[in-house]
Amino acid sequence: MFCGQCGSRLLLCHARSGRGRIYPYFACSARHAGRGDCTPAGDADRAGGAAC
Numbered sequence: 001m002f003c004g005q006c007g008s009r010l011l012l013c014h015a016r017s018g019r020g021r022i023y024p025y026f027a028c029s030a031r032h033a034g035r036g037d038c039t040p041a042g043d044a045d046r047a048g049g050a051a052c
C-alpha cells in the first residue's frame, strides 16, 4: 500500500487505545520519518499519533 498524498509506502503500525486494546493502522512512511504531514485514510491517528 502507498500513501495517496506523497506516494511513499505505508507502514503497518499497531496502536494501543486508551483501554489497552491494540489495533492496526497504516501510517505514511514519509510522515513517520518526519518528512511530511500526510494523513492517509484509515485508522491512523485515532490514538493521537502513537509510535510505530
Ligand SMILES: [Zn+2]
Residues within 6 Å of the ligand: 003, 004, 005, 006, 007, 008, 028, 029, 030, 031, 036, 038, 039
Ligand atoms: Zn505520505
